[in-house]
Amino acid sequence: MNLQILVSAAICVSGLLLSAMTQAADERAYKLDYTLELLPESQQAEVTIAIDKGRLLHSIEFDNLPDRYSRIQANGKLTMTEERVRWEPPAEDAKLSMKVKIPHERDPGEYDSMINWDWAIFRGDDLFPAVKTVFEDGAYAVAQLTVILPQDWSSIETGWPRKKGNQFRIDNPDRKFDRPTGWMIAGKLGTRRDTIGTTSIAISAPKGGSLKRMDLLTFFNFVWPELERAFHNTPEKLLVVGMGDPMWRGGLSASNSFFLHADRPIVSENGTSPLLHELTHMVTGISGVKTSQFNDDWIAEGLAEFYSFELIYRAGGMTQERRNHIVKKLGVWGKNVKSLRKSDSSGKITARAVVLIDKLDKEIRSASNDAFNIDHAVRELMMKRKVSLEDLDRSVEALIGAKSKVLKSALLQ
Structure with missing residues (x-):
């Protein structure tokens, strides 16, 4: 009987300790909500960063890029110079917003970021600034991205797992302050999807464009087993974004996605594959x-x-x-x-x-x-x-x- 009492007491204590640890972990977690509203009429995006427990972050700093960023506003303390933006969030319900210019010429007449009345192609890296943060010890983010589209646009695709609708889970192990990086495409789109191995693949391009989505998907199915054997570690999700002119006539990779110009071949005449080149970088x-x-x-x-x-x-x-x-x-x-x-x-x-x-x-x-x-x-x-x-x-x-x-x-x- 005494042994049963001791065992019951030990279980009770263990449960209390686990509950206390869980509560402590929850207190160190803060919600990091990104909102992205696309504005074709001004060729901009409205970017908002909202943090429920601002007290866990002492300061957030990022480069001031006046040729790209405008109308930077925030509650708490906001300090701006020509070179840097420093934000000291309030204790609760902190919010910073700004307008960001989307079009960017990589070469004359060739864009690696573009928005028009029907679609937008860009990298999250270019819209959401890379920040330097000072945290409370042990603080960590639970982050998500919500995208607001123009009324007649049908969809948004990113390299991040979709939660529901136009909302995505952002979990970037390389960063303490999760950031929605990688390629994104929005608008009136055509998208082909498949799951190959353990990876969910989406190949997306504006409707009416010349990207051969099924050719790419078939090629992935053919070569993917060898990619898994070579690298072992394959992503949970992969987004391939494609479009013809005036987009840059090449391929560019990110951590969970890559862009390929629609005129680039799957396999070049010299036997190399621009598609696999970018995929190798990404994986x-x-x-x-x-x-x-x-x-x-x-x-x-x-x-x-x-x-x-x-x-x-x-x-x-x-x-x-x-x-x-x-x-x-x-x-x-x-x-x-x-x-x-x-x-x-x-x-x-x-x-x-x-x-x-x-x-x-x-x-x-x-x-x-x-x-x-x-x-x-x-x-x-x-x-x-x-x-x-x-x-x-x-x-x-x-x-x-x-x-x-x-x-x-x-x-x-």
Whole structure:
């Protein structure tokens, strides 16, 4: 009987402790509500940031961009200079709002952000400012985005999970202050959806545009198993946004989405895939470290271009002869490159980086008796994300038990 009483008491105490811990956690949580209203008539968006427990945040700062931001207003204490905006929220029901210009020319006549009477394409990164925050210890956000559309617009698509209607759950593990980043498209849209593996995929473009949605979706179904085998970590949701002119004639990736110009082929005549290039960037999240002494952008760009044909080859979409021919042609194109580490990687530098990565893959396979390949090194780099040559060298050494000979190339000095 005494034992039963002790057990009951222990259970009761455990329950009380769990309840107290849950309550304490709830007290450290604050609601972070973003509202985005699209305004085609002024080519702007009205952005609102609302926080229920402003007392948990001492201050929020972001760059003042007068050519983009206007009518910045807030309760609490708002201080603005030409360079910075500083907001000290009130204890309860804090709110900041501003107008943001949407159109942006990436190249003359080519836009990476656009709004007209029928649709809008943009990145959340460009509308919701990157902020520097000072928190109470342990404070964390429960964030969502609500989008208000013009009356005759049918839908909004983002790379974030949809809660209901035009409301999305924003949960960004890379940030303490969750921010609705990534590509978004709104308006009179045509969208194709599918679930491949564990990823919900949406391919969306304005109605009447030339993006071949079903071609893209079919290609994803074909190559996705190899992508999962290579990287293991695939996103919960993927949004592909497409449109023709006047949008920028290329591809641009974000953490949960990417843009592809409608005229870009799924697979180019040289055998590489612009679609897989951007998808590799998005899934791996790898970027190169840049300093005054060196630039390791070649790692991210070289890997993206390598997998842009390698995954097709592994899926059975090309012969080994064709695959090797692609590497050979890239080698010819980049033959005059003397260093991979001097500038941002593009064109010939990326081509030369692919040849080096292909050699590195062969070295890893040979030294490990095919126990490992380049995928294993990439998965290690994915955990670090911002990577240097030294990080790559360490990852390879851990696989083969020795320093890589390929990574001693004069191209990397």
